[in-house]
Amino acid sequence: MSITIPSGLVHNGTGIPDLCSRHGEPASLRKPVKFWSKPPTWAYFLILLGALPFLIVTLVMRKEVQAQAWPFCPQCEKLHRNRLIIGISLIALLPLSFVLANAFNEVGPLLILLAFVAAFAGIILQSRGTYRVLPWGFVSQDGSAVDFPKAHPNFVAAAQAAYAHxxxxxxxxxxxxxxxxxxxHRPAG
Ligand SMILES: [Zn+2]
Known part of the structure; x- marks a missing residue:
């Protein structure tokens, strides 16, 4: 389910239920989180010119909403920990592959190539486990609201009820x- 929450409410936590937005479970942890906007679609064409123009435009155009205390559940904590550990382990294979490549000359280049792929996967996995990314919220292009395209139905229902209240x-x-x-102001009669 998706829900769009005004940036002001996300920032100070008013109307944000005490539930995790990803799993819909009671929050066990509250952490400050910065939500970012996605780059505008046209920015992706800049990748053709290279990574740097894309990065510059993404950073300049990026809208940010800081949540002071976003709710996370125990499942989120577990997800964060696992992705961090596995991600770092995959990245750590890279220096190891250089050592092994020396020892096994014939397959050395292949080992290093595989290690680069693993390290790249590790970086992505690790970044997807950060508390900033776990709630899967994106600031709108004008910065007025934060969109949660994959929010848990329990969270959506509770947030809507709080908002209506x-x-x-x-x-x-x-x-x-x-x-x-x-x-x-009624005239005395
Ligand atoms: Zn959770």
Whole structure:
């Protein structure tokens, strides 16, 4: 399920349920997280010119929303730990492959090539395990909201209920302000 939450609410945590947005389970940990926007589609054409122009445009155009205390569940903590350990182990194969390539001359280049592929996979895995990436939230291009395209249904339901409750309270508050205003300005008869 997907849900879009205004950036202000993501930042201060109002209306964010005490549930993990990925697994829908009760939060066991709250961490500050920075959500980023995806690069605009046209930026991907810059990859044809090289990685650097793409990186520069991505960094310049990037919108950021800082959540002060985003909820994470025990499953997230496990996912984070496993991806970090496996990712670093894969990256660590690279220096090892240089040592082994020396020992086994004939297959040396192949070993190094495989180790590069493994290290690349390790970097991706490790980055997908960071607390910034685990909730799978992306800031909109104008920075006004954070979109969670794969949010857990429990999280979506709880967030919508909290949002509706806040909107109701605001409406009631507004109505009471108006009632007070009308009462105060009613001509004495
Ligand atoms: Zn979780």
């Amino acid at each position: 806040a909107a109701q309270q605001y409406a009631a508050w507004q109505a009471s302000q108006h009632a007070g205003y009308d009462a105060g």
